[in-house]
Amino acid sequence: MAVPIAPGRRRRGIRSAEAAWGYAFVAPAIVLFAVMGVYTIGYGFSLSFATWNGFTPQWHWVGLRNYADLLWASPRYAPLVHQAALHTAWVMLAVPVLTVVVAFPLAVLLNSVRRLRTVLRSVYFLPQVTSGIAVYFAWVYVLQPDGAINLLLRSLGLGGLSQPQGFLGNPATALPTLIGITVWSSVPVAMLLYLAGLQSVDPALIEAARLDGAGAWRVTRHVVWPLLRPITAIVILLALRDSLQGFQTFLIMTNGGPGNHTNVLGLQTYRLAFLSQLDPTLGLASALGWLLFLAALVLAAVNLRAMRRLT
Amino acid sequence: MTPQPRAWRPALAVVMILALGAGTSACSGGDDAGSSDKTLTLWTFKQSHVKALQQAAEGFTKETGITVKVEAYGPDDVFVTKVQAAAQTGNLPDLIEVHANGDDLTFGASGLLADLSKDVDEAWLGAYLPPVRPDGSVTDAYYKQSQAQDSKIKGIKPGQRFSVPLTVGTFGIVYADKRRLAAAGITAAPATWEEFVADLQKVKAKDPATGGVSIGLKSPTTGLEWFMQPMAYGLLGADRFHALWGKDKAATFSSPDGVRMLETYGQVTPYWMPGTQSLDIDAADLAFVQGKSTFDIGGTFTLAFLAQNGFDAANVLTFPVPAPAAGVVKNLSLAPFTRTGVSVSATTKNRAGALQWLKYLAKADVAATFAKEALDIPPTDLGADPSTAVGPALGAMMKAFGSGPSAYNPGDTSYRPSTYDGPTVASVLMDYTPLQTKSAAAAGAEMTKVIDSYWTKQ
Numbered sequence: 193m194a195v196p197i198a199p200g201r202r203r204r205g206i207r208s209a210e211a212a213w214g215y216a217f218v219a220p221a222i223v224l225f226a227v228m229g230v231y232t233i234g235y236g237f238s239l240s241f242a243t244w245n246g247f248t249p250q251w252h253w254v255g256l257r258n259y260a261d262l263l264w265a266s267p268r269y270a271p272l273v274h275q276a277a278l279h280t281a282w283v284m285l286a287v288p289v290l291t292v293v294v295a296f297p298l299a300v301l302l303n304s305v306r307r308l309r310t311v312l313r314s315v316y317f318l319p320q321v322t323s324g325i326a327v328y329f330a331w332v333y334v335l336q337p338d339g340a341i342n343l344l345l346r347s348l349g350l351g352g353l354s355q356p357q358g359f360l361g362n363p364a365t366a367l368p369t370l371i372g373i374t375v376w377s378s379v380p381v382a383m384l385l386y387l388a389g390l391q392s393v394d395p396a397l398i399e400a401a402r403l404d405g406a407g408a409w410r411v412t413r414h415v416v417w418p419l420l421r422p423i424t425a426i427v428i429l430l431a432l433r434d435s436l437q438g439f440q441t442f443l444i445m446t447n448g449g450p451g452n453h454t455n456v457l458g459l460q461t462y463r464l465a466f467l468s469q470l471d472p473t474l475g476l477a478s479a480l481g482w483l484l485f486l487a488a489l490v491l492a493a494v495n496l497r498a499m500r501r502l503t
Numbered sequence: 504m505t506p507q508p509r510a511w512r513p514a515l516a517v518v519m520i521l522a523l524g525a526g527t528s529a530c531s532g533g534d535d536a537g538s539s540d541k542t543l544t545l546w547t548f549k550q551s552h553v554k555a556l557q558q559a560a561e562g563f564t565k566e567t568g569i570t571v572k573v574e575a576y577g578p579d580d581v582f583v584t585k586v587q588a589a590a591q592t593g594n595l596p597d598l599i600e601v602h603a604n605g606d607d608l609t610f611g612a613s614g615l616l617a618d619l620s621k622d623v624d625e626a627w628l629g630a631y632l633p634p635v636r637p638d639g640s641v642t643d644a645y646y647k648q649s650q651a652q653d654s655k656i657k658g659i660k661p662g663q664r665f666s667v668p669l670t671v672g673t674f675g676i677v678y679a680d681k682r683r684l685a686a687a688g689i690t691a692a693p694a695t696w697e698e699f700v701a702d703l704q705k706v707k708a709k710d711p712a713t714g715g716v717s718i719g720l721k722s723p724t725t726g727l728e729w730f731m732q733p734m735a736y737g738l739l740g741a742d743r744f745h746a747l748w749g750k751d752k753a754a755t756f757s758s759p760d761g762v763r764m765l766e767t768y769g770q771v772t773p774y775w776m777p778g779t780q781s782l783d784i785d786a787a788d789l790a791f792v793q794g795k796s797t798f799d800i801g802g803t804f805t806l807a808f809l810a811q812n813g814f815d816a817a818n819v820l821t822f823p824v825p826a827p828a829a830g831v832v833k834n835l836s837l838a839p840f841t842r843t844g845v846s847v848s849a850t851t852k853n854r855a856g857a858l859q860w861l862k863y864l865a866k867a868d869v870a871a872t873f874a875k876e877a878l879d880i881p882p883t884d885l886g887a888d889p890s891t892a893v894g895p896a897l898g899a900m901m902k903a904f905g906s907g908p909s910a911y912n913p914g915d916t917s918y919r920p921s922t923y924d925g926p927t928v929a930s931v932l933m934d935y936t937p938l939q940t941k942s943a944a945a946a947g948a949e950m951t952k953v954i955d956s957y958w959t960k961q
Binding site: 243246248249332336356357360363450451452467468470472 | 609610777780781925
């Protein structure tokens, strides 16, 4: 004879079955995060306290020596890191400022045009769509001694501005040129963010300013610009992050050259990890990566404070 | 009592299936690159060797019934990462083409390669050219280097052998376009550095836009190791040349000897092809093929690339980077060294078959066929006139190889600190020429400072 089941016990059974199903469904995501996230982060962090070339079965633990070597202790690595840090600082200073200087006026102009607005937006967004290895190679050809830019300058009678060694071959122009290319590729997203911001500005505010006699410049400078400060903060943060961690442009276009005149911290990390001729420098690469992470954390904190103040 | 339906059981089954699936896939990954009694897998980083190796493999299969699968992974950093990953997952192939006296010792020190010292006997070594026979083995000099702190070859033992030679060659070969030379009134290769600089001047005067020298300085070591070092060896002789990298400040790059040598090298500054400092090695060779330069600095291996890209070998004049007339070495020549070798992995399941394949590659007829297909020089002794076996271009280079104290051997790195980092030193040299941001004295002082930092780790 069947024994009746108490309603409470039955409910508990259903609840635990539901929980088991829930766990089963989230398990793949948890496993994936544990392997791809927690494990790799922990692995990378612990590697920063060791020397290893990727082949030996064991790591050689060195404590904080990798960090010290990178920052000051090693006459071999510290000068390279200092030089790369200086170049990175220039990039971090120039790229956000130039991105805002180009993207904001461009967005204001695009917002004000009545005809071909969509076409123009697409045109100015092209660098974002096309950015990639092929485009950077194309830039290399354009910037060579017999490339399109020198040809254009000479045909316009501006031969004095042309670079006989190419824009990437002259140590004085190589870094500014790479900064220009980085700005070129970061302007589209910034412009799009500004456009979105401009379209959310209350037209009544602009109308009121105009009624008070403000011209286009004053409206932009004293009404629109302050209202878009949060967008500017985001644009600057994104550009700073790209400048600090991005290095593909530098790797493809100059590989840090000529000499070491365009080496940046991201590229130096890559070089230590993969281009060190089998030296046991994976730990150094990891340590430099964590130093970059720390710098990014500080920047994020500063940005958060700025955002709170501006919004 | 009626058993209650266990609603959580299907959920448990899902988790079990996922776990088993992950376990199965993890286990099955181990044998991808593995071998059997009848199949060997060989990884190479040289795309130009693939067809030649496949051709040799066909003959090997006919002879032994063993198939050799050749797989290429490149460029070099991708290849190294591939080997790193395979080493971690126990998925190495049976055979690996390696940079001799470099990768092979590092991989061997890490336990990835089989020690071939007991298998490669005198009879086997006798098939190779005498200067390259020790290549791939742990000499006393390499063992001493392995004792340094942070040495990448720490763990090797004297007498071990981790590879046998596959291709030999040398750096410091100048390729010149014969037609442009003729137009400038030059009919023979320069015998001295001064004649070379005079030829550069004549060609540049005749053809200012395209009369220069190309070299892939995006890899800065090309300027240092392929161009400056042979000239410096000829100028200073072996001992004073080695001392440039030494600890004695009276003889390093910052010494009067060092600065004089740098100033001599700096004589080429007006003749660089515009923008050569931004080109990688292939792009510099292509610039020569496209007629953007008249001289191209490379190695014996450059010929294959030029030919593959359509440059007629009949239009090339090749000669070694010459020594200055007042140099210590009067008849400077270039000694061959093993550029690439083949290693057997420690995890191969067919060691006997792998060794059979290596021996087969060392046969004179197989090596000659490989050389003609790959346009690369084999390590095998092909007699007094190798041209009949490998063709006139490769044969001429093989005949030009030197030996003894008047021959500069780029493969000998025993005089440098074990943690030496060529690109860093070479970048400083680039600041002197072609970039001209440093004087010879300043560059010499900086190079010495950098090299000193390596000695502190020794």
